[in-house]
Amino acid sequence: xxxxxxxxxxxxxxxxxxxxxxxxxxxxxxxxxxxxxxxxxxxxxxxxxxxxxxxxxxxxxxxxxxxxxxxxxxxxxxxxxxxxxxxxxxxxxxxxxxxxxxxxxxxxxxxxxxxxxxxxxxxxxxxxxxxxxxxxxxxxxxxxxxxxxxxxxxxxxxxxxxxxxxxxxxxxxxxxxxxxxxxxxxxxxxxxxxxxxxxxxxxxxxxxxxxxxxxxxxxxxxxxxxxxxxxxxxxxxxxxxxxxx
Amino acid sequence: xxxxxxxxxxxxxxxxxxxxxxxxxxxxxxxxxxxxxxxxxxxxxxxxxxxxxxxxxxxxxxxxxxxxxxxxxxxxxxxxxxxxxxxxxxxxxxxxxxxxxxxxxxxxxxxxxxxxxxxxxxxxxxxxxxxxxxxxxxxxxxxxxxxxxxxxxxxxxxxxxxxxxxxxxxxxxxxxxxxxxxxxxxxxxxxxxxxxxxxxxxxxxxxxxxxxxxxxxxxxxxxxxxxxxxxxxxxxxxxxxxxxxxxxxxxxxxxxxxxxxxxxxxxxxxxxxxxxxx
Numbered sequence: 352x353x354x355x356x357x358x359x360x361x362x363x364x365x366x367x368x369x370x371x372x373x374x375x376x377x378x379x380x381x382x383x384x385x386x387x388x389x390x391x392x393x394x395x396x397x398x399x400x401x402x403x404x405x406x407x408x409x410x411x412x413x414x415x416x417x418x419x420x421x422x423x424x425x426x427x428x429x430x431x432x433x434x435x436x437x438x439x440x441x442x443x444x445x446x447x448x449x450x451x452x453x454x455x456x457x458x459x460x461x462x463x464x465x466x467x468x469x470x471x472x473x474x475x476x477x478x479x480x481x482x483x484x485x486x487x488x489x490x491x492x493x494x495x496x497x498x499x500x501x502x503x504x505x506x507x508x509x510x511x512x513x514x515x516x517x518x519x520x521x522x523x524x525x526x527x528x529x530x531x532x533x534x535x536x537x538x539x540x541x542x543x544x545x546x547x548x549x550x551x552x553x554x555x556x557x558x559x560x561x562x563x564x565x566x567x568x569x570x571x572x573x574x575x576x577x578x579x580x581x582x583x584x585x586x587x588x589x590x591x592x593x594x595x596x
Numbered sequence: 597x598x599x600x601x602x603x604x605x606x607x608x609x610x611x612x613x614x615x616x617x618x619x620x621x622x623x624x625x626x627x628x629x630x631x632x633x634x635x636x637x638x639x640x641x642x643x644x645x646x647x648x649x650x651x652x653x654x655x656x657x658x659x660x661x662x663x664x665x666x667x668x669x670x671x672x673x674x675x676x677x678x679x680x681x682x683x684x685x686x687x688x689x690x691x692x693x694x695x696x697x698x699x700x701x702x703x704x705x706x707x708x709x710x711x712x713x714x715x716x717x718x719x720x721x722x723x724x725x726x727x728x729x730x731x732x733x734x735x736x737x738x739x740x741x742x743x744x745x746x747x748x749x750x751x752x753x754x755x756x757x758x759x760x761x762x763x764x765x766x767x768x769x770x771x772x773x774x775x776x777x778x779x780x781x782x783x784x785x786x787x788x789x790x791x792x793x794x795x796x797x798x799x800x801x802x803x804x805x806x807x808x809x810x811x812x813x814x815x816x817x818x819x820x821x822x823x824x825x826x827x828x829x830x831x832x833x834x835x836x837x838x839x840x841x842x843x844x845x846x847x848x849x850x851x852x853x854x855x856x857x858x859x860x861x862x863x864x865x866x867x868x869x870x871x872x873x874x
Contacts, residue, residue, distance in 0.1 A: 404738055406651065431744040441739030445757040447838075454753055455743035485838040500739075507743055 353380040354416075355511055355542055356401060356433070361410035363396055370396045372566040374410070378511065378544055383537045385553035385574075386546045388563035389589060394546040395438075397563070398515050401544065402433045431459055434504030438516040440496040442488040448475065448499050449484035452506045460507065467506075474502040478532045494525030498532055505536075512536070514545040550593060554578055562586045605805040613796045620792030621813055627781065627788060628774035631713030635774075636767060638714060639721020642669045643759075644751060646722070647729050669722060676719035682780035685712045689784040705786035713778060717770050724766045728759035761832045768825035772818045789813060 356378040363371040370393045378384055386394045399405040401412065403419065403426060412419050419429050442451050452471035456462045462470070475481045478498040488496055497517055504512055514533065518526040530552050537543060537556045547553060553560055553574060560577040562570040562585075570583040581587045610617070646669050650662045676684065689708045693701040702708035732755050740750040779790035793810045797803045 402742060404741065406653070427744040427746055429744075430742060435742040437735060437738065437742075439735050441735040441742075443736060443739060443754050445754065445761070455745065458749050458753060459744040482840045483838070484841050487834055487838070490838060503743065 352382075354378070355380050355414070357413040357416075358397070358401070359411045359413065361397070361400060361412065362408050363393075363400055363405060364408045370566055371400070371407075374566075374568060376561065376568060376571070378542065379559075380510075380542055381540050382559055383541075383543045383545065383557045384559045384561060385557035386544065386561045386563060387548070387550070387553055387577075387589075388569075392563040393566040394563050395515050398435075398513050398544060398546050401513055402430055402435055404435075427459065431455075431507050432510045433513060434507055434509035434511070435513040435515065436497065436500045436504055436517050438519050440488070440493070440500045440520075442496055442500055442503070444488055446487070447484065448480060448486050448488070448491070451488070451499060452503045455503065455507050470508075471502070471506050474505040475499070477505070477535075478502045479528075492525060493521045494528045497521065497525075497529045501529075501532055501536075511542045511544065514543065514547070516546050516548065518547070518549060548593070550578070550590075562589065564589070602805060602808065605802055606809055609796060609800060609802055609805050610809060613792070616792045616796055617789070617809060617813065620787060620789035621817065623787055624775060624778055624789040625817065627709055627713060627778045627786070628771060630710050631778070632717055632767070632771040632774050634710070634714035635717020635721050635770065638718025639725045640756070642673070642718065642722035643725025643729055644756075645669055646726050649747065672715075673719045673722050676715055677723075680780075681712060681716050681777060682783055684716065685709065685781060685784050688712060705781065705784045708784055709778070709781045709786045712781075713774060717774060720770060721767070724763050725759060728763040728766075729755055731762060732758050761829075764825065764829050764832065768822070771825070772821055775817050775821065776814060 354377045358374050358376045361371055361374040362369070374393075374397060386397065388394050396405055400407050403412075407420070414424075414429060414432070417424060419426070442448075443454065446454060449468070449471055452475060453464070453467040456467035456470060457464060472481055472484065475484060478501050480495060480498050480502060483491055483495065483499075488499070491499070501512075501517075517533070518529050521529065526549070530549065533543070533545070533552070534556050545552070545557070555574075557574050560572060560574050561568050562577060562581075562583070564583075564585045570577060570581065570586045576582075577586065578590065581590060645665050648662050648665070650659050654662075685708065688711065689702050689705070693699075702711070736754050736758065737750055740754045745753070778786075778788050781788055782791035782794060785791075789810060793806050797806045800806070
């Protein structure tokens, strides 16, 4: 299987606080990889390292076998291939929904206004937000914002999408609408890395699950392996805690 | 009785010297406006320069340059914020030729006044803009970075438009302060509104009536500015409602959703729906 992103001996420390210790992982094309684990286990930091919102302290990140930490690779161009959706949506507050999905295409990918508009609307339709193109982010709900954020990322036509706890800031009744959009993306073969607390989503949609604990990947495997037959004591403990709630 | 006398005197002075006042008003508005606009531009440039990010991994020359720029901006802000504008005007208008042996010289009060008001406003605006940029939540920058925008693009399209909206009340403050404080420019023989009072009062010895005219004129200028600034603020805040687009994106107005965004954050909000929405 084709490896898109590979993490090699990745470590990250904030001062004396070591958050990631010697992480090795690879993301394959078409895979939906869910990263689970307790808060503070380093899940989000690992995801943020992948598109260099955090700079790793040591180790390497390869994109199609090329190091992105190498100075010759344009970071901004790399980021157009690896999209990201945030827990707090991070839609641009000064733009309408449509403009949010167009600006990156026009300014970074240098697409024409018309092309950007058509493309943006296509993806807004996909996430069910096309009727809201004229709304501003502060006029729509959290679930709607996250769907627009997904459309904004998709409009850049990325190869991989990173999700950093996309439903954690949402009211329970809005979680479903976002997850179903993500599910349909997964069905279409989008390569996704999802940091999540939604065990149901990880079970149903992921084909690989990474369990993180104290800055290391404690266990990885298929959802069946992780959820029905976990080998690591810590995985068992975490799952029993979270599933018996 | 006193009041009728005053009104009579004012009327007399106004008929005789109105062009003097009107000319003063015109010059005051022009100077305050140009000075504020240029000052804002200087302020934005300084604010941007001060928020250039540096990371440990950057090239030493880039790091040194960024720190040098920050130092220079800092010094500029402290010097021009920390000395009186009237002194700066005198310093540049009469002092510059002394310092440069006549090589550099402001030949007319207009250029010197605009220069002094601009760099003065710029010094205040630099700090305002810096604060405004820092106040934009980090998520906005991260959202922009995540779709591949460069630092300049992030600033230009995402951060600065939001900063401008947030610091608009402060820009208004500066403009109104400039309308009043440009009165010190009479020191370098710039004929603004206060200079008109000085010449009229000097010719007629009618200090109080002339000053009364000035008071009213200044108040009118600042009130008008306040109103215009409020309107601009409202415009930047955007529409309070948005139209739901129909599926084919060609014929809009499936209905209008009103979202309660106008007014202060502390106002009570009512959600209304209009036009066919139930």
